[in-house]
Amino acid sequence: MSHTAHIPSHRKPRRSASKLALRAGVAGGVLSTIAVAGAAGPANAEPVTETIEMPTLGSLDTELASAVSASAEAAKQEALDLSLKAQEDAAIAKAAKEAKKAKAEADRKAEAAKAEAERAEKARAEAQERASRTEARTTLSTSSSGSSSSSSSQVATGSAAAIVAFARAQIGDAYVMGGTGPNSWDCSGLVQAAYRQAGIDLPRVSGSQSSMGTSVSLSNLQPGDILYWGSRSGSYHVAIYVGGGKYVGAQNPSTGVVERSLDWDMPSGAVRIR
Incomplete structure (x- = not known):
């Protein structure tokens, strides 16, 4: 017989393996249960059981699909x-x-x-x-x-004769703005110089010259009358009627002093200063 056959053992009783029961309803979605039984107690002791509810894969899929759908809807909006x-x-x-x-x-x-x-x-x-x-x-x-005979045979006499003679003597002279002779003239400078030959002093500018004397009709002109273009008090050009339906005037830089027919440029009116 062994010397140790009757020696009582001092080891603690070995616990039985803990029981772990996991029921996971992976496919069916049932509750999973983990049962843990302690082996330290008596053999007939009641096992301790704890139940934990685990999410199922089906539930996760549903939530994920809902989140994805909501995100897609927000992106679409x-x-x-x-x-x-x-x-x-x-x-x-x-x-x-x-x-x-x-x-x-x-x-x-x-x-x-x-x-x-x-x-x-x-x-x-x-x-x-x-x-x-x-x-x-x-x-x-x-x-x-x-009165063709009288018109064609109009002859200047007296002071008018001096005015007409002086004006015709300047034909061919140059036109120069502000010119008063003796070889270049502007329109009012020529008229002023011609009337000076008759002892009549006239203003320098055309507007003032045409405002003087008495207004006469173009159908009743006499040699020496002053013709004007524009209004009587605001004329822009003057010349001297020399008879026979003609006048002498310093026209422009291109023509100088010339003799023209009234039909060439019909004046606006006339005045008589004598």
């Missing part, structure tokens, strides 16, 4: 908002461009209408001027035909 904003911006830009184009067209039409009105007014004024000159020519022609 954001894209839609951006698209609408882009459309609004494009519509605003198009409207502004069309408004600018319409304004430019309206301005162009207004300018064209203004220019047309100015042309019409100018044409009307020119037509009135032509009509006035035609009427004057007709009156002068009628008067001349009624």
